Amino acid sequence: MEGMSSSIQCVLVLWLLITPAHIVRLYDRFEALDKEKTGHLRPQDFGAINRLAMNPIGDRIIGAFFSPGQETVDFHSFVRILAHFRPADKKHPKDPSMPEPVNSRTSKLKFAFQLYDQDKDGKISRAELLQVLRSMLEMQVTEEQLESIADRTIQEADLDKDDAISFEEFRKSLEKVNIDHKMSIRFLR
Numbered sequence: 001m002e003g004m005s006s007s008i009q010c011v012l013v014l015w016l017l018i019t020p021a022h023i024v025r026l027y028d029r030f031e032a033l034d035k036e037k038t039g040h041l042r043p044q045d046f047g048a049i050n051r052l053a054m055n056p057i058g059d060r061i062i063g064a065f066f067s068p069g070q071e072t073v074d075f076h077s078f079v080r081i082l083a084h085f086r087p088a089d090k091k092h093p094k095d096p097s098m099p100e101p102v103n104s105r106t107s108k109l110k111f112a113f114q115l116y117d118q119d120k121d122g123k124i125s126r127a128e129l130l131q132v133l134r135s136m137l138e139m140q141v142t143e144e145q146l147e148s149i150a151d152r153t154i155q156e157a158d159l160d161k162d163d164a165i166s167f168e169e170f171r172k173s174l175e176k177v178n179i180d181h182k183m184s185i186r187f188l189r
């Protein structure tokens, strides 16, 4: 049934498709990007990666590497963010006493969620969804089409009818999507 594949799934898949290759590139290039050899990167250092600068949601991906109020990221934090993109470990079942690993399905979804939830209020509003859609689908669709995609996406995902998508609703609407496969990249090459 075609309706099962909701707009939010398409949106998520869209950015996942364009993201991992950029992330690998970043990993390879931390040192090269760190021109002044300070061990820290600033947002403008990321801008040196042309393809990331051209990525419609490049700014958001770059922003995800920086904690609020922080102007630089060191290698340790950089690698910790990248760890979201490692495949989940299927051989070792999860120990409930341990904190959620950063590459678990939930952590991956949270990472994706925060790229939408720019004001960090725990909800994706219609305006926030529209911003992402607009930057990703720019030129290809009209403003009316964008708005109708945003409305449909919210209608499909919004279970408590507050016109916004909470993390729980986001998670539910993506239940059938193989996030681990889509959001994982191999570091060993």
Ligand SMILES: [Ca+2]
Pocket (backbone or CB within 6 Å): 116, 117, 118, 119, 120, 121, 122, 123, 124, 125, 128
């Ligand atoms: Ca929000």
Ligand SMILES: [Ca+2]
Pocket (backbone or CB within 6 Å): 157, 158, 159, 160, 161, 162, 163, 164, 165, 166, 169
């Ligand atoms: Ca809701």
